[in-house]
Amino acid sequence: MNALDALLNRVSVTRLLAPAPTQAQRQVMFQAALRAPDHAQLRPWRFLCIEEQARERLGELYAQALQTEQPEATGEQLDKVRAMPLRAPLLVVVIASPKEHPKVPRMEQxxxxxxxxxxLLLAAHAQGVGAVWRTGEMAYSPVVAQGLGLTAGEEILGFIYLGTPEGKLRTAPLLEQSDFVSDWPA
Incomplete structure (x- = not known):
């Protein structure tokens, strides 16, 4: 797949099955991730891969977070968050890891x-790997951040779910550029 095809046709794939991406596919995805724009070459990111039984442990961490933040959570709510990491064979936690720098503000990092x-998402799509970037309350939970070993100043930007797409991919919507692009001054 050429670069423009990947850029113009990538869609989120929410129904993901095993198998997870191969090691070769993962290597390509992470190499693509490492090519992100990066003022001062700070590499203000890191990734955690979660698969197999570790997904169940992540589900338990989610349940612990929910119980901490909502002590009145029902058994049904706890079961729902426990099952969230099981929606794909591989999850990649995207962690922003900003560095102190006099010329590169935290927001830029x-x-x-x-x-x-x-x-990473584009490289997954280009290789036929299904992917979706999810956030939700667990991405912002201090309990989850601590359980995943984040250090002070780091934060979870999202969970990228990866696997084999179930069924046919949907078609990317064609948006009207004039709704988003204008000349200045108008």
Whole structure:
């Protein structure tokens, strides 16, 4: 798949099955992620791969977070969050890891880490791997951050779910550029 095809046709794939991406596919995805724009070459990101039984442990961490943040959570709610990591054979946690720098503000580093995640998504799509970037309340939970070993100043930007697409991919919507692009001054 050429670069423009990947850029113009990537879609989120929410129904993912085993197998997970191969090691060779993962290597390409992470190499693409590492090509993100990066002022001062700070590499303000890192990734955690979660698969097999570790997904169940992540589900338990989610349940612990929910119980901490919502002590009145029902058994049904706890079961729902426990099952969330099981929606794909591989999850990649995208972690922004900003560095102190006199010329590169934290926001710029967060954007760079987001670009790294987008590069990973594009490389997955280009290889036929299904992927979706999810956030939700667990991405912002201090309990989850601590359980995943984040250090002070780091934050979860999202969970990228990866696997084999179930069924046919949907078609990317064609948006009207004039709704988003204008000349200045108008």
């Amino acid at each position: 967060l954007l760079s880490a987001g670009c790294a995640a987008h590069g």
